[in-house]
Amino acid sequence: MPQDIRTVGVVGLGNMGLGMATTLAGRGFTVLGHDISAARRALAAEAGIAAAPTLAEVLRGADALVFSLPLARDVEAVVTAPGGLLDRHDRKVVVIDTSTSDPGTSRRLAALLAGAGHGLLDAPVSGGPSGAAAGTLTMMIGGTAEDYALARPVLEAMSARASHVGPSGAGNIVKLVNNLLVAAHLITTGEAMRLSEAAGLSAAEAVAVVNTATGRSAISEVMFPRWILPGSFDSGFSAGLMRKDVRLALDLAAEAGLDLPLSAHVGRIWQETQGAIPDGADFTRMADIRRTEDQHDA
Numbered sequence: 001m002p003q004d005i006r007t008v009g010v011v012g013l014g015n016m017g018l019g020m021a022t023t024l025a026g027r028g029f030t031v032l033g034h035d036i037s038a039a040r041r042a043l044a045a046e047a048g049i050a051a052a053p054t055l056a057e058v059l060r061g062a063d064a065l066v067f068s069l070p071l072a073r074d075v076e077a078v079v080t081a082p083g084g085l086l087d088r089h090d091r092k093v094v095v096i097d098t099s100t101s102d103p104g105t106s107r108r109l110a111a112l113l114a115g116a117g118h119g120l121l122d123a124p125v126s127g128g129p130s131g132a133a134a135g136t137l138t139m140m141i142g143g144t145a146e147d148y149a150l151a152r153p154v155l156e157a158m159s160a161r162a163s164h165v166g167p168s169g170a171g172n173i174v175k176l177v178n179n180l181l182v183a184a185h186l187i188t189t190g191e192a193m194r195l196s197e198a199a200g201l202s203a204a205e206a207v208a209v210v211n212t213a214t215g216r217s218a219i220s221e222v223m224f225p226r227w228i229l230p231g232s233f234d235s236g237f238s239a240g241l242m243r244k245d246v247r248l249a250l251d252l253a254a255e256a257g258l259d260l261p262l263s264a265h266v267g268r269i270w271q272e273t274q275g276a277i278p279d280g281a282d283f284t285r286m287a288d289i290r291r292t293e294d295q296h297d298a
Contacts, residue, residue, distance in 0.1 A: 005153055006030055009062030011055065011078055013040040015236045016098065016125070017068030019132030020158050021049045024066075027135065027157040034058045059084035064154050065095045070241070072101040079109050079120075086116045094119040094151040098139070100179065100241075102248050103169030104255075110143065110168040119147030122168060123155070124175035129236035136160040140178075142171035176252055179245040183286075184266045185219040190287030193224070203289050204229055223284050231290070233282040240279025242286075243270050 006029065010021040013035035025031045025048060033044045033051045041051035052058050059065070059081060069075050075097055079085060085093060095113065097106065097120060106122035113120045121143035131137040139155060139162040141148055148155075148164045155162040165174050192215070196206035207224050210216055227235050246267050253260050270286070277285045285291075 005063040007032060007061060007063045008154055009034070009058035009065045010068065011058060011065060012068035013044045013051070014068060015129040016132045017066070018044055018047065019129050020066055020068060020098070022047050022133060023135040024154065024157055025049060029154070029157065032058045032061055055081055056083050060088060062093065063091065064151060065093060066154065067095060067097040067099055069099045071244070072099070072105040075099055075101055076105060076109060079113065085113065085118055089117060092117055092119065092150070094121060094147050096121050096123045096151055096154060098123050098125050100124045100175050100245050100248070101172050102251065103172045106142065106172050107168045119143065119150065120168070121147055121151055122171040123162070124171055125159070126178065132158070139163070140165055140171040140174040142166055142169050142173070144168070173252070176245060176249040179242065180249040180263055180266070182219070183242055183246045183270060184263070185217045186284070186286040187266060187269055189217065189219045189224070190289060193287070193289045197289055219287060223287065227282070227284045228287050228289070233285050233288070235282055235284050237283050238279060239277045239281045239283045239285065242283040243279065246270050
């Protein structure tokens, strides 16, 4: 019989992780949170989340785990932490790794955890901090059908849609493909709207029509009206994280022996604009119609 999941550990309480933790708590789970930042742990405590000062407390006390971490090496460090999951044998624990990582690392860590009697789902998400806080994320799940079934109550609490797309690594493949498209669409939509402005039609008027035609995308339908045209640029996702995802996608293409010239050019643009759009800036600034061409080519 599957074991009940009552306590969920959330490792990484950043913009996404804290939203997921509060959503899980609001849907009846006991949540243990951990972050290396004392400030983030304090924010979690203010939100009613039990913020453990040590990682080991979460790894040893949770029935299931959710990771929201910046890099693959951070995920590996948590999975292999001394005295943590690999030394735990009281029950099977499924790790739901919502970080965007590379498929190879996900497959390797899944095999390592399976050897210790645990599971790992690579489960990157789309929907941003607002979706995390509302429990309306889209999740792309890679892993075994058994682990997906065991983790389903947690997945359903965090998301509006949690699709099991294939074996270990498949979730990250889909997410990297998705974010490569987003990175390109930000550039092309931003350039198209700058063209409209230069030709005498406001971006607001142009994008309203584009959104009823075949050029529309999530960039034009959601990001332009919400963050780009108002100039707020506060989606909660950084340019540095998008640069990381584009790099991972291009690395995946190289591993597959693919020549993707347009995607490679997208990658160069994201790297070359680092001066004008630093890693800490919001990633939607890439489509800012107010940026000059000099900044674009910086």
